[in-house]
Structure formats: structure tokens, C-alpha cells
Amino acid sequence: LTALTIEVPRASALAAITNHLRRWWFVWLFIGVLAALVLYPLAVLFFASFRTGEDAAAAFSLANYQRVFSSPATYQLIWTTIWLAAVRVALAGVIGIFLAWVVARTDTPWRQGIEVLMWVKFFAPPLPIVVAWILLAGKTGLLNTLLSNLPGVEGPVLDVYSYGGIIFVSTLQLAAFIFLLTLPAFRSMDASLEEAGRVSGASSLKVLRVVTAPLLMPTILGAALYAFVFCLESFETEVMLGTPAQIYVLSTEIYVLSQQFPNDIAGATALSTFFVVVVGAIIALQARLLGGRNFTTVTGKGHAVRPVSLGGWRWVTFAICLLYFFISAVLPLSMLILGSFMRGWGIWSASAFTLANWQVSLSDPRLINALTNTILLGVLVGLIGTAVCAGATYVWVRTAFSSRRLLEIITWAPRIAPGPVLAIAFAWAFIGGVPIFHPILGSVLMLALVLSINALPLGSRILSGGMHQIAFELEEAAQVNGAPWWTTFRRVMLPLLAPALVTSFVLLFLIAIRNLVLIVFFYKPESRVLSAILWEGWRGGNPERALVAGLIMMAISMVALLIALQVRKRAGIPSLY
Amino acid sequence: MKRYARLQMLLVTTLLIASAACSPPRGAAPAAQAPTNPASPVDPEWQKVIDAAKQEGSVLVYGTGFLRGVEGTQVAQEFQKTYGVSVDNVEGAGSPSFQRIREEAKAGVPTADIFLGSPPWPATVEQEGFFAPIKDKPLPIFKEPKTVWKVDPTSMSDSYIPQTFNYPLGHLVINTRLLQPADYPTSYHELATDPKYRGKLAWVDPKTTGDIAFKWTIWGYIADAMTLDDVWQIYTNQKPTLYADPPALADAVSRGDAAIGIALSGFEGAAAAGAPIKVLRFADTPVVNNVTAFGILKAARHPNAAMLFINWAMSKEGQEAVTKIAHYQSMRKDVPDGLAEALAKVELVGGTKKGPAYVIAPTHAIFSADLHNKNEIWRQLPTGVGETEFVNTLNSYIAEWEAANGGPQHEAIAVAEN
Numbered sequence: 001l002t003a004l005t006i007e008v009p010r011a012s013a014l015a016a017i018t019n020h021l022r023r024w025w026f027v028w029l030f031i032g033v034l035a036a037l038v039l040y041p042l043a044v045l046f047f048a049s050f051r052t053g054e055d056a057a058a059a060f061s062l063a064n065y066q067r068v069f070s071s072p073a074t075y076q077l078i079w080t081t082i083w084l085a086a087v088r089v090a091l092a093g094v095i096g097i098f099l100a101w102v103v104a105r106t107d108t109p110w111r112q113g114i115e116v117l118m119w120v121k122f123f124a125p126p127l128p129i130v131v132a133w134i135l136l137a138g139k140t141g142l143l144n145t146l147l148s149n150l151p152g153v154e155g156p157v158l159d160v161y162s163y164g165g166i167i168f169v170s171t172l173q174l175a176a177f178i179f180l181l182t183l184p185a186f187r188s189m190d191a192s193l194e195e196a197g198r199v200s201g202a203s204s205l206k207v208l209r210v211v212t213a214p215l216l217m218p219t220i221l222g223a224a225l226y227a228f229v230f231c232l233e234s235f236e237t238e239v240m241l242g243t244p245a246q247i248y249v250l251s252t253e254i255y256v257l258s259q260q261f262p263n264d265i266a267g268a269t270a271l272s273t274f275f276v277v278v279v280g281a282i283i284a285l286q287a288r289l290l291g292g293r294n295f296t297t298v299t300g301k302g303h304a305v306r307p308v309s310l311g312g313w314r315w316v317t318f319a320i321c322l323l324y325f326f327i328s329a330v331l332p333l334s335m336l337i338l339g340s341f342m343r344g345w346g347i348w349s350a351s352a353f354t355l356a357n358w359q360v361s362l363s364d365p366r367l368i369n370a371l372t373n374t375i376l377l378g379v380l381v382g383l384i385g386t387a388v389c390a391g392a393t394y395v396w397v398r399t400a401f402s403s404r405r406l407l408e409i410i411t412w413a414p415r416i417a418p419g420p421v422l423a424i425a426f427a428w429a430f431i432g433g434v435p436i437f438h439p440i441l442g443s444v445l446m447l448a449l450v451l452s453i454n455a456l457p458l459g460s461r462i463l464s465g466g467m468h469q470i471a472f473e474l475e476e477a478a479q480v481n482g483a484p485w486w487t488t489f490r491r492v493m494l495p496l497l498a499p500a501l502v503t504s505f506v507l508l509f510l511i512a513i514r515n516l517v518l519i520v521f522f523y524k525p526e527s528r529v530l531s532a533i534l535w536e537g538w539r540g541g542n543p544e545r546a547l548v549a550g551l552i553m554m555a556i557s558m559v560a561l562l563i564a565l566q567v568r569k570r571a572g573i574p575s576l577y
Numbered sequence: 578m579k580r581y582a583r584l585q586m587l588l589v590t591t592l593l594i595a596s597a598a599c600s601p602p603r604g605a606a607p608a609a610q611a612p613t614n615p616a617s618p619v620d621p622e623w624q625k626v627i628d629a630a631k632q633e634g635s636v637l638v639y640g641t642g643f644l645r646g647v648e649g650t651q652v653a654q655e656f657q658k659t660y661g662v663s664v665d666n667v668e669g670a671g672s673p674s675f676q677r678i679r680e681e682a683k684a685g686v687p688t689a690d691i692f693l694g695s696p697p698w699p700a701t702v703e704q705e706g707f708f709a710p711i712k713d714k715p716l717p718i719f720k721e722p723k724t725v726w727k728v729d730p731t732s733m734s735d736s737y738i739p740q741t742f743n744y745p746l747g748h749l750v751i752n753t754r755l756l757q758p759a760d761y762p763t764s765y766h767e768l769a770t771d772p773k774y775r776g777k778l779a780w781v782d783p784k785t786t787g788d789i790a791f792k793w794t795i796w797g798y799i800a801d802a803m804t805l806d807d808v809w810q811i812y813t814n815q816k817p818t819l820y821a822d823p824p825a826l827a828d829a830v831s832r833g834d835a836a837i838g839i840a841l842s843g844f845e846g847a848a849a850a851g852a853p854i855k856v857l858r859f860a861d862t863p864v865v866n867n868v869t870a871f872g873i874l875k876a877a878r879h880p881n882a883a884m885l886f887i888n889w890a891m892s893k894e895g896q897e898a899v900t901k902i903a904h905y906q907s908m909r910k911d912v913p914d915g916l917a918e919a920l921a922k923v924e925l926v927g928g929t930k931k932g933p934a935y936v937i938a939p940t941h942a943i944f945s946a947d948l949h950n951k952n953e954i955w956r957q958l959p960t961g962v963g964e965t966e967f968v969n970t971l972n973s974y975i976a977e978w979e980a981a982n983g984g985p986q987h988e989a990i991a992v993a994e995n
Binding site: 243366 | 672
């Protein structure tokens with residue numbers, strides 16, 4: 001009897017596990033591969049954070065953590081990093097969401113054009129844009145020179161080297177990012193819900209606040225949280241605009257620790273645990289805020305997309321959009337284009353201009369090779385990243401798989417380490433640790449693999465928003481009618497998800513081709529891409545060549561956008577979303 | 578579709594205009610004449626190297642130096658014209674390039690043939706055992722008379738060779754639009770203590786780069802022209818604008834964001850582009866130069882091509898290409914310097930007599946790296962540390978370092994000036 005009472009539960013537990021594995025083996029395999037690619041490098045790094053001393057004399061202790069977190073300077077850095085990120089996300093959130101609403105839900109004139117302009121803004125490579133602002137609003141910048149000609153104005157009016165400068169420049173960039181992350185959700189939302197609000201007597205603003213905003217909560221929150229983490233880790237703007245004014249943030253410190261020689265990877269990793277805590281808290285916060293609520297807006301009932309009529313105000317919203325684009329893109333891009341034709345960027349003299357930077361760059365065979373590599377890299381990351389993110393988000397949003405939260409955690413994981421630290425983690429794991437990667441070391445495929453992993457958090461956020469919005473009964477209806485899972489997925493989910501998938505592909509394409517930190521760490525001559533040429537020109541004392549590469553990167557991005565729009569147009573969908 | 582066609586037309590027209598342009602790029606000079614055949618008369622052993630190099634067909638350089646940018650590509654093309662061997666350069670600062678070499682070696686998949694960089698990196702690569710010995714190789718440059726060289730190629734190490742100088746022979750670079758001749762400083766001490774320079778200086782940020790320890794090594798430790806008190810006072814009292822690295826500083830002074838750059842490197846391109854800058858040299862004060870050096874890596878996949886390239890880059894023909902195209906100072910006395918006029922015409926201030934010229938010894942590269950890496954106190958500048966604590970801490974460390982390394986190491990390598 002004893003044997004029976006013990007055996008029965010064992011048998012049933014075993015049967016349950018067998019059943020579970022039989023049903024979910026593919027998901028477990030997927031999780032295993034993803035964990036090996038994402039968690040293994042981070043685990044190697046985490047392990048190193050407890051290590052003190054070299055090789056044979058190495059010991060394991062909490063000494064690195066003690067060293068880093070016993071310094072008051074660390075807490076000052078953390079505080080500056082957090083408040084700077086919070087302010088920028090708040091401002092960029094207001095601008096980005098407002099612009100997304102204007103483009104997707106109102107009758108503002110030339111909305112498609114505004115959307116294209118937002119993409120243009122987003123495509124601009126960030127490093128040259130920051131320097132463009134130094135030339136515009138630095139002490140001897142163009143704007144200060146113009147302003148100093150006004151009566152009663154003495155000395156420089158604007159100072160880009162300040163908290164204000166950092167907030168201003170990165171808010172403009174971040175707003176476009178939030179705009180692009182939230183636009184699909186605005187587009188996918190059923191307008192009849194807003195209409196019901198208006199029929200009940202609510203103003204457009206109240207409908208936006210009471211109906212639209214709460215319905216879009218998953219996307220808005222996801223975008224805001226992602227942007228917050230993005231700001232915490234942001235580096236170029238802070239180091240270029242902050243350092244001269246002695247403003248320091250965590251990412252600057254981590255960069256220095258990881259790049260100096262001998263580098264202090266243990267210290268950098270210990271400091272990076274701040275990001276583990278923040279990202280963990282963000283995931284928990286997101287789950288708590290969204291738990292139990294229904295955000296389904298794409299249902300089987302049909303889809304009204306009638307825009308809100310703004311009356312005369314539509315010209316005001318139009319003007320606001322144009323003003324944003326002028327300040328955030330036209331001004332700095334003009335400086336970029338001008339700079340690419342200058343003998344010395346920012347050095348104004350009688351013989352300041354030349355066409356030769358373009359001439360020499362275009363005759364460099366490396367540029368042609370880099371062009372091909374860049375496009376290949378973008379397409380590979382777009383495809384691999386989107387496919388992996390779609391798989392992961394589908395499992396965690398739309399299935400009953402018991403460990404689905406694991407996938408959400410894995411897709412967030414690359415965000416816990418800032419770029420330079422992540423690069424070292426990948427190098428240790430893929431170059432130093434796993435021989436199977438040696439045949440593709442330094443190839444475009446290797447770059448694509450690393451960048452696809454890096455893109456998981458962004459791709460997953462885009463696709464999870466889309467997955468959340470599709471009603472479960474659509475899939476259930478197909479399954480009730482006897483359609484197998486694959487047919488249901490292909491015939492029901494894929495068409496509904498298509499806008500988010502295209503967005504994911506295009507965004508990952510763009511993020512991949514303009515990445516600097518990881519590419520610079522891994523590329524080789526045969527896999528040189530345009531951002532590597534940009535970096536080489538920048539660091540090699542030839543910024544004009546960097547500008548040419550940056551502008552060609554933008555041109556590729558524009559072509560990608562035009563192709564995407566064309567494809568969508570042929571499919572009868574006028575916009576990218 | 579018409580819109581896209583117009584866009585395409587616009588793009589094509591822009592490219593055509595660009596390709597039709599004829600003025601030279603920033604800093605570029607007309608391409609050097611095709612070098613004479615450096616292989617004649619040829620030692621049979623060296624001929625074997627040349628033949629093997631042609632078989633190998635290419636050479637890959639990690640690091641940064643005379644190969645950077647458009648000009649560097651043109652220099653590499655000159656070599657290719659002579660030998661048919663292509664040169665590629667994965668440009669990168671010393672630290673990431675060294676880390677690449679180390680990671681690749683660890684993984685057993687080395688890629689690069691040559692490392693090219695400035696101190697402390699060549700010495701570091703050598704210390705870590707990545708360089709192959711070069712002194713015993715049959716390079717024809719080793720057989721040239723010692724009097725040809727400003728710095729003997731074999732004087733620094735058995736495995737790397739100084740290839741170009743990094744600085745013009747001076748102490749500061751100023752923006753002539755922002756500083757009048759009457760205000761030119763005549764010493765670092767004056768710069769550190771005279772209130773008229775407050776807010777006018779540009780220096781590197783001690784929190785983001787170790788360059789400050791290196792600069793103090795050459796101007797303070799070797800030249801005895803800048804005290805540690807001067808360093809503290811410049812950072813603390815003179816409110817300099819700080820930049821993340823020397824190139825950013827050089828750009829800022831060239832553009833006019835700051836009047837005085839306590840720096841000498843990174844101005845080549847801006848000077849060639851006509852930036853209003855000038856180099857000042859303090860009278861009766863030693864000037865200390867720095868060199869970029871290169872060596873062949875033990876795991877080179879193209880060792881013969883690497884040897885051939887290094888020999889060419891040090892030969893008269895190679896140095897002519899480097900100085901004329903990339904605007905460097907020559908390492909050879911029989912090749913004129915290629916610095917742009919703004920950097921070549923150094924103004925002597927505070928007297929009429931030049932001090933001696935030196936180049937740092939390998940020990941100094943190690944010293945400056947240790948001085949920075951083992952003393953967090955640099956990073957507490959400008960306001961997180963008192964003057965006495967700053968000076969005493971570093972002086973104690975220097976005494977400790979000297980005791981462990983056989984006494985003071987102030988002596989540098991003398992350089993013959995043109």
C-alpha cells in the first residue's frame with residue numbers, strides 16, 4: 001500500500017511532465033537556445049564581477065561590489081542618471097505620444113508626410129547629430145553667433161554643454177523613438193470607442209485622456225519604460241555634452257571602467273547591477289500595473305479608423321509637427337550636410353568648402369563593400385530579430401505555457417548591461433568561450449547574431465504591444481472550426497500582426513545599421529559596415545569622412561523606408577503601419 | 578512613382594557632382610610619386626621575403642596611426658602600387674585594439690599581422706608577449722646608417738619600431754582669434770596661476786581618460802616644466818573646459834570653443850583645413866615628443882607582407898608618402914616634415930633659446946600607465962581632492978615606483994631637430 005501511495009503520484013507527475021514536454025518541447029528548445037545566446041554571456045560577466053585578482057591569484061568575494069557601492073560618488077552618479085532619464089522620458093513621452101496621436105487619430109493635414117519626416121528624424125545617426133548641436137549651440141556656434149547680433153545681446157546665449165543641453169538634444173531624439181513605438185497602437189485602436197466617448201459629450205481632449213490613453217496603456221507604458229532604460233544607458237550625448245560641464249552619469253563611468261587599461265570589468269559589472277535592479281523593477285512594475293486588465297482593441301467586429309476632427313486646431317497641430325521637425329531634424333541635418341562639404345568641420349574660412357570629402361569617400365572601395373555589408377546586416381538583424389521576438393512574445397502573450405514569464409525575462413536581459421559591457425560579455429562568450437562561433441568570428445553573420453540579441457528588448461516590446469491588442473476569440477474561432485494551430489497562426493494572427501512585424505523589421509534594420517558600440521568591437525575588414533567607417537573617421541581625426549558615411553547611412557535608411565512604404569502601398573495600406 | 582524617380586535623379590546628380598569635384602580633401606596633398614624600387618640591390622634573404630609577401634598578398638594592421646582616414650588609405654595605396662600587396666587597417670584606439678588582439682589570441686583565431694599605436698600600447702603588447710622579435714629580421718632599413726634617423730628604429734625595443742612623431746615640437750596650441758600675442762603664456766606655471774587664463778583653457782577630463790597622467794609624465798616628470806601643484810591648480814582654480822579625449826579637445830580649440838589647448842595631438846587635419854591655430858614653445862624648456870610605433874604580431878597570418886610593409890613605411894619612399902600625404906613629421910633626416918604650416922611654424926615664447934628635444938623612452942610609457950591606473954586620485958580632480966593630498970599621494974607613489982624600478986627614470990631619448 002505504501003508503495004502504491006508513493007508510486008501513484010510519481011506516475012501522475014511523470015505523466016504530467018511527459019505530457020507537458022510533448023506539448024511544449026519546441027518552446028523549451030527555443031528557450032534553451034535563447035538562454036544560451038542571451039543568458040550565458042551575461043552569466044560569464046556576472047561571475048567575473050565577484051572575481052578579484054588575476055588568473056592564478058584570482059579569488060571570489062564581494063570586494064568589487066563593496067568597492068563600488070561604498071563610494072558616495074556612485075550614489076551621486078545614480079541620482080544624476082535617474083533624474084536626467086526621468087525628465088527626458090517625461091518630456092519626450094509628451095511630445096512623442098502627442099505627435100503619434102496627431103498622425104494616427106486626427107485630421108491634421110499632411111499626416112503621412114509628417115510620419116515620413118519622423119522616420120527621417122529617427123534615422124539620423126545620433127553621434128553626428130550631437131556634434132551638429134555643438135556647432136549650432138556651442139560657445140561659437142551658429143545660433144549663438146546669430147543671436148549675438150541682436151541688440152542688447154552680449155556673449156553666448158545658448159550653452160549646449162549643460163543639463164539643459166543634454167535634456168534638449170536627447171529629448172528631441174527620444175520623442176521620435178516614442179512616436180514610432182506608440183504609433184502602431186494608435187493606428188490599430190478601434191475608433192468606435194473614441195466615438196462613443198464623443199457621442200457622450202466628451203471633448204477631444206477628454207476622449208484622449210479618458211478613452212485613448214488608457215486603452216493604449218500597454219504600448220505607452222512599454223515605450224516609456226523602454227525609453228527610460230534607453231536613457232539610463234545612453235552614452236554619446238552625455239559624454240559629449242556633459243563632460244565639458246563636468247556632468248557625469250553611470251554610463252560614462254561604466255564606459256571608462258570597461259575601456260581603460262587595465263580595464264576594470266569587475267567594477268563595471270558590479271556597477272551594472274544597478275541596471276539589473278532597475279530592469280527587474282520595471283518588469284515587476286509593468287506586470288503590476290497591467291495585470292488583469294484587458295487591452296484588446298483588435299476584435300472580430302471590424303475596425304473603424306475615422307480620424308478625430310480638430311476643426312481649425314488642425315492647423316495648429318500641423319504647425320507644431322513642422323516646428324518639431326525643423327528644430328530636431330532640419331537644423332542639425334543642415335549642419336551635417338554643410339559639414340560634409342567643409343575642409344574642416346566647424347572651421348569657417350574663405351576656402352572652407354570642398355566637394356572632395358565626397359569624391360574621396362565615393363572612390364574608396366571599402367565604402368562599396370561597407371554599403372553591401374550594411375544592407376546585408378540590416379536585413380539579417382531585421383529578419384532574425386523579428387522572427388525570434390515574434391516567437392517569444394507569441395508564447396508569453398498568447399499561450400498557456402506555464403513558464404512563459406521566463407521568455408519575457410530573457411528578452412529583457414540584454415538591457416541589463418550597457419553597450420560596452422555587453423560587448424565584452426559577448427566577446428568573452430562567443431570569441432573566448434564557445435568554439436562553435438569561431439568559424440563566423442568577425443563575419444557579417446556574427447555581427448547580425450550579436451545585434452539580434454541586442455535587439456531583443458526593443459523587438460519584443462513592439463511585438464508584445466501588437467500581440468496584446470488582438471482578441472483571443474479570433475484564434476479560438478478558427479480553432480473551434482477545426483483549423484490547426486499553424487493555419488490559425490498563418491491565416492489569422494500573421495495578417496493582424498503584419499503592421500507590428502513590419503515595424504519591428506524596419507526598426508531593427510535601422511537600429512542594426514547605426515549601432516556603433518557592438519559593431520566597433522566585433523567587425524573585421526571583411527565585415528566593415530558604414531557605422532564602422534563613421535567610427536574610424538570620427539576617431540581617426542577625419543570627421544568629414546565620418547559625416548559622409550553618416551549621410552550615406554541615412555540615405556540607405558530612407559531607401560529602406562521608401563521600399564517599405566511602396567510594399568505597403570501595393571498591399572493597399574497607405575502607411576508603414 | 579514620379580516622386581521616387583525625381584528623388585533618384587536628385588541622388589544621382591548629387592553623386593555625379595561629388596565625383597566631379599577636383600579640390601583635395603582635408604589635409605590631403607597630391608599623391609606621392611611612385612617610389613623607386615626599394616628592393617634593389619637586393620639581399621637574397623630579403624628577396625625571399627618580398628616573394629613570400631607577394632604570395633601572401635595582403636597585410637592587416639590593428640590600431641591607429643599614419644594609416645587612419647582618407648590620407649592613410651592613400652598611403653597604403655602607394656605601398657600597393659609598388660609591391661602589389663594590399664593593406665587594410667582596422668582603426669581603433671590602443672585599448673580596444675589591444676583587447677581585440679588579446680581576445681582573438683585567447684580564442685586561437687588571430688587575425689591581425691601588425692599592431693600600430695602610441696604609448697603605452699606598443700610596450701603593453703610587447704609585455705604581454707604578442708609581438709614577434711623584429712631586430713633579427715633582414716629588413717634593409719636596419720642596414721642604413723644610424724645618422725639617417727632622428728630616432729634610431731632599434732633604440733626602443735627588440736620587437737617594435739618608432740614610425741612617426743605625434744606632436745609638433747611645442748608645449749601648447751592656441752586659437753589666434755581668441756588670444757592676443759600679449760597674452761601668450763610663457764610657462765605652464767603661469768598658465769596655472771595667472772587669473773587672466775581662467776575660463777580660457779581646454780584640457781582633458783581626468784574622469785574619462787588617462788591622458789592627463791601621460792601629459793604630466795612628459796611635461797612634468799621628463800621635462801620638469803609642470804609640477805603636480807600646477808596640475809591641481811589648473812583643474813581647480815582655472816576652471817578649464819574639459820573634453821573626453823584629446824581629439825575632442827583639438828577640435829574645440831580649432832573651432833574656437835576654447836582659447837588655449839593644453840595639448841598638441843589631433844590638430845593635423847584642422848591645421849591643414851586652415852584653422853586659426855598656433856603652436857607655442859616655452860623658451861629654455863625641454864620639449865618631449867611621443868611616437869607611434871609598430872611591430873609584427875607573433876600570430877601574423879602574413880608575416881612576410883608585414884615585414885615588407887614595415888620596411889617600406891620606414892624607407893625614404895615610405896616616409897615621403899607618410900609625410901606628404903598624411904602630414905606627419907618624418908622619422909628620417911633625409912625626408913622633410915609634412916606638418917601643415919600652422920603646426921610647423923612654432924612660436925618661441927618667453928625668451929630666444931630653445932630647450933632640448935626628446936622622445937619618451939619605453940619606460941615612460943609604462944610609468945605613465947602605472948601612474949594613472951594605480952592612482953584613483955587623478956579621477957578626483959577637479960574638486961574632489963585637496964592640493965596637498967593630491968601632490969603627496971602621487972609623489973609617494975612615484976618614489977615607490979622608482980624604488981621598484983631601479984631609481985628615477987627621467988632620462989628620455991634625444992631627438993635631432995631639423
